[in-house]
Amino acid sequence: MFGTTLLDRRSKPERIADQAWQHLVSSVSSAGDSVRDTARSARRGGSGLADDATDLVGTAAEEARRRATLAFDALAGRRPALPWTLLISAALVGAALGWAAGTAARAAGSRGRDADEIEFVDVDRPNSPVGLDG
Incomplete structure (x- = not known):
């Protein structure tokens, strides 16, 4: 009950930004999971390709998280740090x-x-x- 009252008192842009953030997080998470599954199956086929795919997945996931954080900050009205x-x-x-x-x-x-x-x-x-x- 206490948590719901706090969530109701937020402004509309904050609620929209929070919903957008949750959507971004779930999209990044599901994309990362599917790419990891693909990398695991590729690893079974060949170790060299799997290592490259794992490196690619790691950098892609980091980039996706970075962009999601920037998008959330933009939706929340925060300017990027210098x-x-x-x-x-x-x-x-x-x-x-x-x-x-x-x-x-x-x-x-x-x-x-x-x-x-x-x-x-x-x-x-x-x-x-x-x-x-x-």
């Missing part, structure tokens, strides 16, 4: 590239300054025989 690891790694890669570009620019600038710094010296030759000091 991919923090991707954002942090992109920031670190950007910082490393910036540092490398800055270092390369400073190195190129210092090499360019060394080549351009030719010092001209004025030499006074008081009694030059050629008369160049004129």
Whole structure:
């Protein structure tokens, strides 16, 4: 009795999202069971094919669960979480590239300054025989 009162007080979108979630879970579960049964029968036929099928079933089931969870969250009105690891790694890669570009620019600038710094010296030759000091 206590559980039914709580379920009745939920809003209509929450009840619809819950029903959709239950439907998704049962669909994924039945699909996973049928694929596992197929994989088991394939395993009897050949071990190499069965191993590949089992790997495929595992990845397909994980993908189905992930998509079902995303669908439930979308129906419930929740936004997906930010991919923090991707954002942090992109920031670190950007910082490393910036540092490398800055270092390369400073190195190129210092090499360019060394080549351009030719010092001209004025030499006074008081009694030059050629008369160049004129």
